[in-house]
Every structure is written in structure tokens, then in C-alpha cells.
Amino acid sequence: MLFQVGGQGTRPTFFEMAAAQQLPASLRAALTYSIGVFALRRPLLHRVLDYEDEFFALLMLVLESHSLRTTDASFAESLYGLRRRAVNIRAKKDDVGSNSDNATNHSGLEKRQKVLSVVFLVVLPYLKSKLHSMYNKEREARLQASLWGDESEGFDVSRSFVEEDSQVSTGTLDTNASIRIRVRKRLQKIVGFCYPWLHASSEGLSFAYQLLYLLDATGYYSLALHALGIHVCRATGQELMDTSSRISKIRSRERERLRGPQWLKTLQGALLSCTYTMLDYAQTGLIAAVFFFKMMEWWYQSAEERMSAPTVYPPPPPPPPPKVAKEGIPLPTDRTICPLCSQKRANPSVVTVSGFVFCYACIFKYTTQYKRCPITLMPATVDQIRRLFHDV
Incomplete structure (x- = not known):
């Protein structure tokens, strides 16, 4: 899956980097949808949805750690045939003059860079998701308070602190509970006040780096890569071939480290083999699940639209x-x-209660006198006479 459209050398295109960045969000949406579908038949799975952030963070922690350990790339980057390389900038001096120029040399990732990459790929998105949920709760509370006429609720942190202190001090809760409630509400107020600025700053920096990367003004696609000193490059054919042998060596060393009786080694080896098999097919399986559940979503959505469409009788x-x-x-x-x-009808008019047609002068005179239709004897008035402008 090496997309080289519009690319030159080992530098990935903007579209490759954007696709790799958006893959985790698409994967999360697909997993959430699939678990929600299964939860309709198995209510126990609703607990997984209650801890959606933690569940997905744990899953991505395993996948990202394994991918960085074996391929020097994140889960999404390895899927697109990309690799992370540390940037070493060294100065070269000419033998004749004193002029010097900088050369960029790429090398493998250090252990520190791999750990920090996991932090930027898993921990920070998890914290951002939790802050976003806290901000939404605070925003909903503020909106509800404004709808009920309480205009004092808002994101004014200094004023909210005084109000919460006065409310908690006059309550009947014990000291520990009141302190926890006060701290939690203060934290919500701080998040509600600061999160929009943090989110806007993060999105602005991300947009700036992506724009500079698109214009070839920088080799870093994001602030995280710049802070870690990492360039994302296309993997060469030899690197792709060496990946399998590298994984085999790592797994062989892990099997050699097993200690204990023979039965314990056998059990540990079987568990390792199962783990390796799951990790080997994790990428293919998860991407296949994304397409499968998206197809099922489209299928059931189309069926629901057909069922809910008004029937034309x-x-x-x-x-x-x-x-x-x-x-x-x-x-x-x-x-x-x-x-x-x-006589032949003149100015044909119909009595709406019966539908029969007469001359307008004849039916008007008859209805005024007898208050009925002359043929069916159904009650009628002059207001129920209608002129016909096409005599049939």
C-alpha cells in the first residue's frame, strides 16, 4: 500500500500524511458504531461504550507500541508504507574555504523517541478527548442554567469560585464530600474557560504546520514531529523486506527469555504465539472491519430510508x-x-351536494325557493352553487 502519487523521493505527499493522520479517527468511529450495533442485542456491551475513551486508548496503546517497536512507525503510518526517522543535523566544512552548510541525516528512532511518540499518539489525544467531554458538560450546564433563567452561570472563573464557595459552605454535606464537589466544579469551570483557547491554539498550529508542509517550507507535518525531531519518510523496498526478519529476531529473543518449568514455557509460548498472531492480523482485520461496518451502515441506512419513504398509492x-x-x-x-x-344549459352551474348541472338562473331560483336539489331532494343553499366554465 505504497501510494507514490505526486511524490518524489522518500518524502511523503501531503495526502499520504493527511490520510495517515485521519485513520485513527475513522477507526474509532467504526469501532464505536460496531459496538453500538452489537450492544442492541448484548446490553452488557453498553459498559464498553460508557468507557469509550479508555477502551480506544488502551487498544491504540497496544497497536502503536507494537508498531513503533517493530517498524519504527505508527499504526497508520506503517499501513501506508511510511517510517519515522530521527533527524540528525550536522555541519560540513569545505576544505578550501570557511563556508559551511548543514546536511540532514536520517537514522533510526531512539527508545526515548519511541516512548514520546506513544505519548503524542495515544496519551495526548486521550486527554484532549476527556477535556472535550468535560467542556461539553460544562457548556450544557451553562445552557440549561440560561434556559431556566439563571444568568449567573457562565465561564467567569473568578466569580464562579466565590459562588461555589458560598453554596458549598451553606450545604449539609460533610467536609470531604463538599471538598470533592468544590474541586470538581472548579476544575470544570477552569476547563470550560481554558479549553476553547487551547483547542483553537492546537488547531491553528496544526493548520500552520500542514500548510507549510504542503508548500514544502518544512519537513515536519505536525508540531509533535518537530518537537521530537522526527521526519516521516517512505520506506524503501529493502526496509519493507527487512521488517519481517527484524520481527522474527525480536520474537525469537522474547521466546529465549522464558524461564520456568517446561509446562510453563509451553504455556507462555502458546500465549505469545496467540498474541503475535493477533498483532500480525490487527492492521488487516481492523481496516477490513472499518469497510465492513461502513458497508453495513450504508446497507441498513438505505433499507431504513426505503421503509420510511412515503408510499405513493x-x-x-x-x-x-x-x-x-x-x-x-x-x-x-x-x-x-x-x-x-x-333547454340547452346556459351558464352551467353545479350543486355541490349532488353534482348535477343546471342553468345558473334555473338552479338559483329553485334553490332560493325550495332549499334543496331538484333531482335528489338533498338540502342545499345558494352558497353551494358553483359555476362551471367548461361544459361537459
């Missing part, structure tokens, strides 16, 4: 004509003849 048949009363005026055989004057 054919128009109902017209009602049968009203019955002619025995004491009423008989209908003429010619449909263009007025039943009242037995």
Missing part, C-alpha cells in the same frame, strides 16, 4: 353518483339539457 375511485329521488325531477336523456327548463 393510486388515487381512490370517484364516489358513485347520488340516487335520483322518486319525487324529484327526472333526468333528461341529453346531458346538455337543463332538467329544470328542458
Whole structure:
């Protein structure tokens, strides 16, 4: 999966880096959706959704640690055939003059850089997610207070501290509980006040680095890579071939470190083999799960739309004509003849209660006098007479 479209050398394109950065968010959305679907039949899985941040952080901790350990790349970067390389800048002096120029040399990642990479890839996104949820709760509380007419709630930290102190001091809770509530509410107020600025600063720096990377003004795609002194490069063919042998050596050393009786070594070896198998197929399995559940989402969404779409029924048949009363005026055989004057209709008009057509002058005079239809004897008034402008 080495996408070299528009790329030159070992430097990845902007689209490769953007795709690698957005993959964890897409993976989280797909896992959350799949667990939510399964939770409809297994309510026990709702507990996993209650701790969604912790569950996904633990999963990414395992995947990122294993990927950085074996391939010197994050989980998403290894999927796109990318590798992380430490940047060593050294100065070279010419033999003739005193001019010097800087040369950039790439080398493998140090253990410190791998640990810090896990921190930037897993720990900081987890903390950001928790801060975002706390901010949303504080925002909802502020909105609810404003809807109920309490305008004193807000993100004014200094004023909120005084208000919370007065409320807690007059309560009936014990000292420890009141301190915990006060600290928690103060923390929520601080997060509600500071998080928008932190989020805006983070997004602004991220946008600036991505724009500079797109314009070839820097080799760092993000602030985290710049702080760690790491460049992301395309893996060469030889590096991709050496990855499997490198993983085999690491696993062989881990098996040699097993200690204890033979049965314990066998059990530990079986557990290691299962773990290795899960890690080997984690990338393929998770990406396949993303596409599978996205396809299922599209399938069920299309089915729901078809089921919820309004059904277009054919128009109902017209009602049968009203019955002619025995004491009423008989209908003429010619449909263009007025039943009242037995002449060709002039200014044809219909009585809405029965639907029969007469001359306007004839039906107006008859209805005014008898208050009924002359054929069906159904009650009618002059307000129920309608002119027809197309004589059928």
C-alpha cells in the first residue's frame, strides 16, 4: 500500500500524511458504531461504550507500541508504507574555504523517541478527548442554567469560585464530600474557560504546520514531529523486506527469555504465539472491519430510508353518483339539457351536494325557493352553487 502519487523521493505527499493522520479517527468511529450495533442485542456491551475513551486508548496503546517497536512507525503510518526517522543535523566544512552548510541525516528512532511518540499518539489525544467531554458538560450546564433563567452561570472563573464557595459552605454535606464537589466544579469551570483557547491554539498550529508542509517550507507535518525531531519518510523496498526478519529476531529473543518449568514455557509460548498472531492480523482485520461496518451502515441506512419513504398509492375511485329521488325531477336523456327548463344549459352551474348541472338562473331560483336539489331532494343553499366554465 505504497501510494507514490505526486511524490518524489522518500518524502511523503501531503495526502499520504493527511490520510495517515485521519485513520485513527475513522477507526474509532467504526469501532464505536460496531459496538453500538452489537450492544442492541448484548446490553452488557453498553459498559464498553460508557468507557469509550479508555477502551480506544488502551487498544491504540497496544497497536502503536507494537508498531513503533517493530517498524519504527505508527499504526497508520506503517499501513501506508511510511517510517519515522530521527533527524540528525550536522555541519560540513569545505576544505578550501570557511563556508559551511548543514546536511540532514536520517537514522533510526531512539527508545526515548519511541516512548514520546506513544505519548503524542495515544496519551495526548486521550486527554484532549476527556477535556472535550468535560467542556461539553460544562457548556450544557451553562445552557440549561440560561434556559431556566439563571444568568449567573457562565465561564467567569473568578466569580464562579466565590459562588461555589458560598453554596458549598451553606450545604449539609460533610467536609470531604463538599471538598470533592468544590474541586470538581472548579476544575470544570477552569476547563470550560481554558479549553476553547487551547483547542483553537492546537488547531491553528496544526493548520500552520500542514500548510507549510504542503508548500514544502518544512519537513515536519505536525508540531509533535518537530518537537521530537522526527521526519516521516517512505520506506524503501529493502526496509519493507527487512521488517519481517527484524520481527522474527525480536520474537525469537522474547521466546529465549522464558524461564520456568517446561509446562510453563509451553504455556507462555502458546500465549505469545496467540498474541503475535493477533498483532500480525490487527492492521488487516481492523481496516477490513472499518469497510465492513461502513458497508453495513450504508446497507441498513438505505433499507431504513426505503421503509420510511412515503408510499405513493393510486388515487381512490370517484364516489358513485347520488340516487335520483322518486319525487324529484327526472333526468333528461341529453346531458346538455337543463332538467329544470328542458333547454340547452346556459351558464352551467353545479350543486355541490349532488353534482348535477343546471342553468345558473334555473338552479338559483329553485334553490332560493325550495332549499334543496331538484333531482335528489338533498338540502342545499345558494352558497353551494358553483359555476362551471367548461361544459361537459
